[in-house]
Amino acid sequence: MGKIVVFGSHKGGVGKSTLLVSILVCLHRAGNKCAVLECDDQNSIKDFLAERKEQGITPDFDYYECYTDIAERARKLASRYDFVLLDTPGKKSAEFRKALTCADTLLSFIEPGAQVEINTLSQMVNDVKTAQSSLNPTMQPWIVLNRCATDPRDQDASELRQMLNDDPDWLPVTRQRIYSRKAYKQAYNTGRGVHEHQDNNGNKGRGEIELLLQEVGLI
Template sequence: MAHVLTVAQQKGGSGKTTLAANLAVALTRAGHAVAVLDTDPQGSLGRWFMTRREAGIEDMDFATASAWGVSYECDKLKKTNDFVIVDTPPKVDSDLRPALRSSDMILVPVATSQVDLWAVDSVLDMADRLKKPTMIVLNRFKKGTRVGDEIDAALKDSGADRARTVLGNRVVYVETLGQGRGVLERGKGAWSTEVEALRDEILASLT
């Protein structure tokens, strides 16, 4: 059965596209058929996909959709793929609801910023109303800093579901995104361990 993973966060710059692209690559490298669906008017995931395609890498499907076309595109892509990964605009309103409604899991990236943390509640509230499971992913995280410790503690106190895996604040994520690639295509390193662990954690939660 195909699964839809939607990456959503009200605050811009939280790393939604980076997370979506790297999960797409990680799932593809694990042998799954993957499609990415860009619903953000900025089109960052689409630019990433086209850069990838221009480099001769054609290992996943791609589509775009306006807010209310998400369900149709997801249903179509699920017929030929194991996973559909949806990137969304940085906002939480009625336009986001169709993407969340189509999802089997909603991934909410949170960077090392109190502002990112404050923006989480609206996504979690909407997901809860739609009875959709969520997973918060600490992204571009700076371990060992006071703000990092504060955010980690606040998430634990909130009782929100949080991935055990943390994605570090590494230049390689930015570099590979601009090349139409994922960090797993850069070779072995702390980044590959992180992304593979997150992929496996998500897969385990879907079973």
Template sequence: MGKSAVFGSDKGGVGKTTTVTNVASALANKRKSVGILKSDKNRDLLNWNIKRQQNGLPAIPVYEAYGDISKEIKRLAALHDVLLVDCAGHDSQEFRSALTVADILVTLVKPSSVFERDTLTDVTEKVRKAQKVNPALQPWVLFTRIETNKPSKVKDAIELDKFLRSDLVWVQPLKTRLSALDIFESACNEGAGVHDVARGNSLGKAKGQIELFANEIGIL
């Protein structure tokens, strides 16, 4: 039985799909068996996978399921080393049902965004409720799209990290953070991840951050 990691948020546009595809690429290139379950009805992941096949990159199966997806997560996790579940950017039956069976939750936040920080209250409530039936669930907050060349943005990350760690009722932040690197998105646009790319600005940094993240949550 492989591990299942759910990527979810109560807000769209936080970078879930871009992160999922880059993590999937890293795992595939490390010879892990990885699958992606999409529970968002947009076609982003399907289009990414078509481009991936056209570019001859290592195959990563993309599945679809909607409604109560708990049984499908269990079924697909048994087929892979790692199953990545991409949920829509809002509260949904898919997200809530995924939390009842998943091993890991990652919710993404740009620390400088008040809108994204505010999602943590409701996400934390859903997590604590899910842990009553799935006590093994390990939830994490991933700080992402941090502009490391701007001291005020770095300060926002430090302050949010300190706030979340001050009370363990909150979903806790990961030590690994993802910077605002264009290469994450440009690779995704080609059906790839940074681990499929031969060259590019900040490529080594991007690869390192993805690997550190995957290691920290225990899927690599």
């Protein structure tokens, strides 16, 4: 049985789709058979894969959509794939709550300096804790700090991680951060994951993705 990895947040614009596709490419390159299950009607991943196909980039990943019986569909796909990457809307939604019932791993991204994202975090955590306590006790949820400042003098990420990890009412925050690098967006805009984007910043991005996946137990 493959693993179901849910990408979710109660706030849009956190870089969820950009990181999902880079993680998708990384998992495939590690020798895994992967599929995407789209549960966000904005269809960002569908557009990305269409751009990828138009550019002639391989592989052409398997893509599915579901907005109703999400858990059932995800589990069926997990019987055929090593990883099912499940994309949910960037808002409080029924799709997100349904996805939590079948998730093996949840990755939720937050920008350390964005107060509006921090303000919505407690609502998202409540949904996750509710799912864990009643329907999916084995789910492993993680908060990932994204778009972190590359200036070592900036302490926003360190302070937020310490604040969240010091309080057991929050979700665990990964040690590995994703930094603000043009390579992520440049790769995404051309139908590629960061592992397929060739420049120095891409090299750093590839390392960040791999270390993150190792920390959360996906590679």
